[in-house]
Amino acid sequence: MRRAVSLIFSNLVDKSKTLSRNAPKSFPSPRPFPKCPFRYLQTLSQNTPAHPSPAPASLPSRQRKLRELSELEEAFEDATTTDEILSAFEALEPSLAPDDQKLGLACLKVGQHLESISFADHQKTLEFALRAVSILDRDSKPSISVAMSLHLLGAVHYTLKRFNDSLGFLNRANRILTALEKEGTCDFDIRSVVHAVQLQLANTKTAMGRREEALVNLRRCLDLKVAILEPDSRELGAAHRDLAEAHASVLNFKDALPLCLKALEIHEKQLGPNSVDVAHDRRLLGVIYTGLEEHEKALEVNEKAQKVLKSWGMGPDLLNAEIDQANIQIALGKFDEAIKTLKGVVEQTEKNSETRALVFVSMAKAMCCQEKFADSKRCLEISCEILKERESISPEMVAESYTEISSLYESMNEFATSISLLKRALSMLERLPQEQHLEGNVSAKIGWLLLLTGKVELAVPYLESAAERLKESFGPKHFGVGYIYNNLGAAYLEMDRPQSAAQMFALAKDIMDVSLGPHHADSIEACQSLANAYSTMGSYVLALEFQQRVVDAWGSYGPNGTNELREAERRLDELKKKACGSLSDMVLRKALPQESDTLHTGSSQH
Missing domain, CATH: 1.25.40.10 (Tetratricopeptide repeat domain)
Structure with a gap:
């Protein structure tokens, strides 16, 4: 379970990194004010003409x-x-x-x-x-x-x-x-004012880290533009892309996909297949397909975008698109091709540029997948040297890069280095309120790594902080919050605080049941953790209830859940034995006279 949770948070950070690096900003900047009429x-x-004619000298005062x-x-x-x-x-x-x-x-x-x-x-x-x-x-x-x-x-x-x-x-x-x-x-058409207010609400909520709420305002902005603008206008295409970017920035790739496809459709119709807007749509579409793990489609749209960007001479965007291509190749297991792509990119970058740092991160990822750990670490060292000089210039980009580098060190079992990089990233993100969601993810990852390395008491404050940050950013029922509560439960259990652990596991289970469904593997494991906590407390009735739910849930998987079902049934049998033993002890204690009663009876007889 812990490894699965680690991968979830690693993916959250890595995907956020990919999006912010390779797509335009998550939310559009405020548009010009509606002109004061x-x-x-x-x-x-009413007696004052709009253009008064010259008046005689004797005009009344x-x-x-x-x-x-x-x-x-x-x-x-x-x-x-x-x-x-x-x-x-x-x-x-x-x-x-x-x-x-x-x-x-x-x-x-x-x-x-x-x-x-x-x-x-x-x-x-x-x-x-x-x-x-x-x-x-x-x-x-x-x-x-x-x-x-x-x-x-x-x-x-x-x-x-x-x-x-x-x-x-x-x-x-x-x-x-x-x-x-x-x-x-109101005789005045207020829709432009409504749009301006909704857009500013979206930007303000984003700056506060409340990105899920901001999506509602951006959806309203798009609806207003659909009502105001001509169908299939260029600006309407941009509005669809803006909302697609916003959804992708919170890893909601499923909702981002149709919006981005609509933007692409509009721009191709209005501007032709070789326009810059179409290229940007395709780059974003590549990010979305990558998030959906449809890597072949991502590679296809990326190649089309590169051709257009190259024809327009858009060097920086083209380099980023080539880095996208390499990352997709890595996801497809084409490591040698990815390294070849990246070597071509690095030759076109300046020595201490951010792009060069990102190239070496991707190259390290490819080499790590090939288990060339020494080469991978050298690439990461080069990247960190560049990023260190950029901390005050581009704190968001550097913090996101540190989280990705940290994940690579973690995969090589370099936990101390991984935690150190995450702490550096966290110190920068804490000063960037608009990155509250990433701050929560990083804090959660630090907590998990500390828990993994046995530093349980140090892990708890990071996990508690992460839960608050993610609740504020994504709402209290987001699956990420559930994973954090599950880790907090594990921490409390190791600290011999089973009641606190049970509370955390119960919260985790409720969230995962809503966000993932009660039969999702992680929801079932949260239920298993809750059963274990109640067993530790000696609350066998509750422990048996939740263990039975685990058995039923794995049973619904059919042949695919055979091993898990067998283990769940074994634990259920153990719990029944413990419960019976506990009940027997309790009955025996009640049946046998207490020592004080025996002494009292003896003294009475004398």
């Missing part, structure tokens, strides 16, 4: 002020550059009351512009966003302008890495937009 939302006097205000508003609306917008705002601001809705809309426009260009002074952007909300949200009635202001606040706090605050503002914006959609009273 300043003219549309402002309430100008009130009308003259209205004309001047209209000109200032017109100048502000026409401003496009940052300097123009800020200058026009400074000219307009004194003419408006502090609580004027027009001032709120003007603050919104300035804030949106500053955020869209990643203005260096984030505090200034935040001030405009706060002013916009304070003015526009005075009556607490849901409106499109308030939703846009809250979206801006959420985006600014995201930029400042204040993710909890960002999420709060965005959730309120989402509630307002939902209410407006239900009412249907």
Whole structure:
């Protein structure tokens, strides 16, 4: 069981590594803000013409002020550059009351512009966003302008890495937009604003490590684009690919596949089979097929992608695609071909480049599979030397690479080196909230290796931390959480804490029953562990109940589960004997007089 769990976590880390290295980022970066409809939302006097004609010198003071205000508003609306917008705002601001809705809309426009260009002074952007909300949200009635202001606040706090605050503002914006959609009273087409809020929610949740939740928001983004865009438009293809990448980033390859195929279909129809977009679709498709262990298909689409990338002269992408090819060849057992591919790639890389480090990791993997351990270790040493210099530059990539290298050292029984590399990776990931899911996987792997090497008490805090990280990232019923609870149960059992162990095994079993099904081999083993824990506690009634479930589950496998069934039945017989022995002892103790009773009787007779 422990070896199976090790492979699960190794695969989680390795697949995450492959995806992040070879596919675009998991989630798309925020799109430009929906433009503040300043003219549309402002309430100008009906008597004020949009383009006032020159007035006579004797124009009354009130009308003259209205004309001047209209000109200032017109100048502000026409401003496009940052300097123009800020200058026009400074000219307009004194003419408006502090609580004027027009001032709120003007603050919104300035804030949106500053955020869209990643203005260096984030505090200034935040001030405009706060002013916009304070003015526009005075009556607490849901409106499109308030939703846009809250979206801006959420985006600014995201930029400042204040993710909890960002999420709060965005959730309120989402509630307002939902209410407006239900009412249907807004003349303004709010779908672009809804899309912007949903996309920012996805990015914020991703930054918090809550990737499963982010998928819901990205699905909503795609649905909106399907409703808004022309069928089979290029942008719609990109939206399908974005969501496919997001699913692949959490190893949900089954759901990623149809989305990526749809993106490929759209891009081939609109751009032709030799376009760059089609090549990127095929590269992602190769990652997905690899995750589904359909390696022949992965190799086929990879080769097609390489041809297009080569024709467009896209060197870096082509090198990564060739590394993909080598990794697929390794998965197919074509180790010599993989090494040949990688030797061709390494000749095209710079001496201390990240790509070169990745090439040597893949080469080490191929050599390790050939049991050429000395050569494999030398490749890993070269890779680590390069990666060490890149820790502060590309911490995500380096941390992921360390986890992959660690797995190779583990396969060569170099456990101390493996744990050391994982700890280095963990120290970097702890400073990257968006990598919380990988932090959980790495922490779980450290805990498992410590447990394997007999350092049980040291393993427990890593396993406990891993469970919390993965619950936050994937939800409490994710199968990875179940494996961690199972390892925690094993640790507690070795620490002579059978009650704590039984609690962990019970949690593991419940999760695996839901996520994998009660007849999955790992679910059955969790049930077996629970039976063992109850047996250790002397709770034979419960132990017999769960052992019988193990027997029934293996029995459903037919001839394929013969050996497992025989072992489960043997344990059931042993438990019955223990239970009978325990019952006999208890009956005997009750039947025989206690020593104190004998002494008491004796003293009475005297």
